[in-house]
Amino acid sequence: MYFSHRLMTSFLIRLFGYSSKSSPKKISLLMGIIHAMRKILSPINRLIIITVFIIFSFSGCKKNELPPDEVFVRSIPLVGSIVYSTSLLDSLSPINKNTSWYNTNKAFDEIFDVKKSLFSGFELTPENKFYPFNYSNENSWNASKNYYWFNLGSYIYTDLTGDGKKDLWAYYLKNPWPTNARGLHLFSEYQTDSTHYDLQYGLTEVRKCVLSDLDNDKKKEIVLFSTGYDALPFPGDSIAIFYPSTRKYKYLSADRGYFQGGAVGDINGDGLQDIIAYSGGSKTVPIHPTAYLNKGNSNFQLANNIFRGFTETNDDNFYTIELFDMNGDGFLDLMLGARDRLRVVLYKTGLFNKANAINLPILPGLEVMDFAFLDFDGDGSLDILTMNNKNIYQGFALRLYLNRGTKFIDVTKEYFDVFESSGKNAWIKWIHLFDYDKDGDLDVVADGLYGELYDNKSKVFWENNSGFFKYKKN
Ligand SMILES: [Ca+2]
Ligand SMILES: [Ca+2]
Ligand SMILES: [Ca+2]
Numbered sequence: 001m002y003f004s005h006r007l008m009t010s011f012l013i014r015l016f017g018y019s020s021k022s023s024p025k026k027i028s029l030l031m032g033i034i035h036a037m038r039k040i041l042s043p044i045n046r047l048i049i050i051t052v053f054i055i056f057s058f059s060g061c062k063k064n065e066l067p068p069d070e071v072f073v074r075s076i077p078l079v080g081s082i083v084y085s086t087s088l089l090d091s092l093s094p095i096n097k098n099t100s101w102y103n104t105n106k107a108f109d110e111i112f113d114v115k116k117s118l119f120s121g122f123e124l125t126p127e128n129k130f131y132p133f134n135y136s137n138e139n140s141w142n143a144s145k146n147y148y149w150f151n152l153g154s155y156i157y158t159d160l161t162g163d164g165k166k167d168l169w170a171y172y173l174k175n176p177w178p179t180n181a182r183g184l185h186l187f188s189e190y191q192t193d194s195t196h197y198d199l200q201y202g203l204t205e206v207r208k209c210v211l212s213d214l215d216n217d218k219k220k221e222i223v224l225f226s227t228g229y230d231a232l233p234f235p236g237d238s239i240a241i242f243y244p245s246t247r248k249y250k251y252l253s254a255d256r257g258y259f260q261g262g263a264v265g266d267i268n269g270d271g272l273q274d275i276i277a278y279s280g281g282s283k284t285v286p287i288h289p290t291a292y293l294n295k296g297n298s299n300f301q302l303a304n305n306i307f308r309g310f311t312e313t314n315d316d317n318f319y320t321i322e323l324f325d326m327n328g329d330g331f332l333d334l335m336l337g338a339r340d341r342l343r344v345v346l347y348k349t350g351l352f353n354k355a356n357a358i359n360l361p362i363l364p365g366l367e368v369m370d371f372a373f374l375d376f377d378g379d380g381s382l383d384i385l386t387m388n389n390k391n392i393y394q395g396f397a398l399r400l401y402l403n404r405g406t407k408f409i410d411v412t413k414e415y416f417d418v419f420e421s422s423g424k425n426a427w428i429k430w431i432h433l434f435d436y437d438k439d440g441d442l443d444v445v446a447d448g449l450y451g452e453l454y455d456n457k458s459k460v461f462w463e464n465n466s467g468f469f470k471y472k473k474n
């Protein structure tokens with residue numbers, strides 16, 4: 001029935017130049033005309049019309065031709081079948097498996113609530129000593145004391161030392177926010193012994209931390225991106241690398257920026273992981289992307305000349321970025337997201353040239369916070385899931401775009417039941433793909449819940465039911 005309706009619609013579109021946006025009323029009127037014609041025509045004429053109809057229709061349904069966005073209808077997977085098994089992520093290409101997106105996403109198999117851990121914050125005493133602040137001593141809180149608080153979403157909880165037990169890395173801002181003081185970097189072999197920890201002064205406002213093996217020793221390092229002081233004169237900050245094996249930090253300061261976003265991947269294909277970040281603009285630092293090429297032995301060389309055509313205007317002001325090979329040519333492409341802007345810049349001839357950018361459709365008012373990559377429709381191309389805030393952090397919105405090569409189509413409603421919501425400061429910082437409910441398939445899991453969404457106990461995720469994702473808050 002659906003097939004014949006589609007053929008008929010396709011025929012009408014071709015015959016009358018009607019688009020898929022034509023109202024159902026108009027289409028049913030035309031269907032009525034054809035029905036009436038059939039009644040008054042002889043069988044032989046009817047046969048001619050049907051033949052012409054079939055030829056017209058099939059000429060419009062060539063293999064690989066894409067339906068317009070508005071009529072995308074998903075074939076329904078069998079209920080009870082495993083769609084997007086947990087092994088799907090492992091089928092990614094080697095170049096994509098080396099990205100910080102993959103490494104960081106794979107590090108998550110649970111959401112860790114730092115606010116409820118032994119380290120929800122630190123108190124700095126007048127004697128310059130730090131004490132962990134948590135549920136056991138919360139009665140000691142006093143407004144006149146000096147505190148550092150966990151910056152929601154800026155943590156990694158995974159095995160970094162290789163003993164199979166999870167370790168915690170977390171970032172703490174000096175209270176009150178915004179601050180021009182350096183924050184605190186915490187490392188603890190939390191699952192082995194949460195009473196021991198390493199605490200160091202570090203960057204001023206870490207927004208994103210990602211995992212990558214920068215020195216090819218099969219153990220992951222953490223790369224930290226910071227905006228610096230979030231008030232005038234917005235001076236920017238360095239990029240930092242944490243080496244868990246030595247517990248030492250290295251700072252890359254050749255190009256300071258207001259870095260909300262960053263990513264790591266082997267851009268130039270020499271087997272060494274390179275670092276990319278994107279700076280917002282102020283009087284002190286211009287809007288610009290930045291790149292450090294990994295030269296081995298923990299040496300990084302600033303290489304901003306790999307970007308071409310990027311301006312200092314708002315059109316090139318991005319703060320959510322990832323590296324991922326979107327066109328399958330073995331080179332990582334640059335995913336860029338901001339308010340009202342979503343773009344992939346393909347890597348060609350050794351450059352990220354804006355001339356090779358593809359703009360994805362994005363609804364005005366949406367602002368990209370995070371990306372996830374998976375082949376949702378099983379055609380072999382990797383598709384893009386975005387988490388956005390809407391109307392300046394007064395809600396969240398998921399969007400799923402299928403990758404059709406030079407074009408991306410928004411098919412969110414075919415895959416998610418509840419994909420957006422409004423609420424006071426109710427936004428979501430990150431999305432991860434892992435098996436949240438342990439039933440063998442990947443779920444979409446939210447992390448970093450703000451405003452009304454944060455109630456000190458709930459988790460938000462989209463449960464994978466045979467390939468259809470259902471919103472859950474529990
Ligand atoms: Ca390493
Ligand atoms: Ca490289
Ligand atoms: Ca590519």
Ligand SMILES: [Ca+2]
Binds near residue numbers: 434435437438439441
């Ligand atoms: Ca699952």
